[in-house]
Amino acid sequence: MPADxxxxxxxxxxxxxGGVLAAADVLHVTPSAVSQQIAxxxxxxxxAVLDRGPRGATLTAAGRVLAEAAERIESELVEARKQxxxxxxxxAGRVTVVGFQTAIRAVLAPALGMLAERHGxxxxxVEERESADALRRLREGDADxxxxxxxxxxxxxTPRGQQDVVLLEEPWRLxxxxxxxxxxxxxxxxxxxxxxxxPGTAAARALARVGTLVGPLTTRHVYYDFDVALALVAAxxxxxxxxxxxxxxxxxxxxxxxTVPGLGSRRLVVRHRATRHEPRPxxxxxxxxxxxxxxxxxxx
Numbered sequence: 001m002p003a004d005x006x007x008x009x010x011x012x013x014x015x016x017x018g019g020v021l022a023a024a025d026v027l028h029v030t031p032s033a034v035s036q037q038i039a040x041x042x043x044x045x046x047x048a049v050l051d052r053g054p055r056g057a058t059l060t061a062a063g064r065v066l067a068e069a070a071e072r073i074e075s076e077l078v079e080a081r082k083q084x085x086x087x088x089x090x091x092a093g094r095v096t097v098v099g100f101q102t103a104i105r106a107v108l109a110p111a112l113g114m115l116a117e118r119h120g121x122x123x124x125x126v127e128e129r130e131s132a133d134a135l136r137r138l139r140e141g142d143a144d145x146x147x148x149x150x151x152x153x154x155x156x157x158t159p160r161g162q163q164d165v166v167l168l169e170e171p172w173r174l175x176x177x178x179x180x181x182x183x184x185x186x187x188x189x190x191x192x193x194x195x196x197x198x199p200g201t202a203a204a205r206a207l208a209r210v211g212t213l214v215g216p217l218t219t220r221h222v223y224y225d226f227d228v229a230l231a232l233v234a235a236x237x238x239x240x241x242x243x244x245x246x247x248x249x250x251x252x253x254x255x256x257x258x259t260v261p262g263l264g265s266r267r268l269v270v271r272h273r274a275t276r277h278e279p280r281p282x283x284x285x286x287x288x289x290x291x292x293x294x295x296x297x298x299x300x
Contacts, residue, residue, distance in 0.1 A: 010023065175240040
């Protein structure tokens, strides 16, 4: 029996998130639901797609083949949207994109090279600004695309005349100093000291949500930049709750990264004006390139 293509999204989520539990958080379903979809995919294709071991699940050779097929399907859909955007007019002009550190570093900056190659007539201007300032510039017409972050249970209200497009969902990770044992569940963290994120950020909302599950939290220090949080964790000052994108690359010595069920996910969203004349074809092309780049990320 041919596999239902919709099941491939579950396999792709496991591949990108690094396991069944993390994929369940990203997809907002239970780990059992992910496992059931994977089991049905294996039954339909007649192959094992996951190696299940004491340290979690990894893709088999057959699983990697199917995950690559799922990525190609996503890529084809993105390319179709680009062609539709091109029907609206010539892809040229200046596009201002406003964002924040991790989104610019992991998604926007890598997309710039492909944009220059595919759409040489588009000039992209990148600005790093805080969320309130970025959204003000969008309202006033000084920005075309704004990258914002949102914890999974945050209010998803979008102002009239604007539209949100989900760029990426990434799991939250625990970042632990050497003095804290690696937990297997949230209750193992009762009594530890946490680093507090600046109020109003997705990390602050996520930590408050975790607090409802663990109990009253003891916090020390307040950070805004994730690199500052990593430095504080390395110094043994507390446990951090950081998104996967903030942990790409080399980490400071003495820092351990872990995940447990219940941490949830951070959603990266691109917001643009949505009117009869917007987004312009050039803006739509930049948006699609961002979606393409985000789809290639492997959140290890």
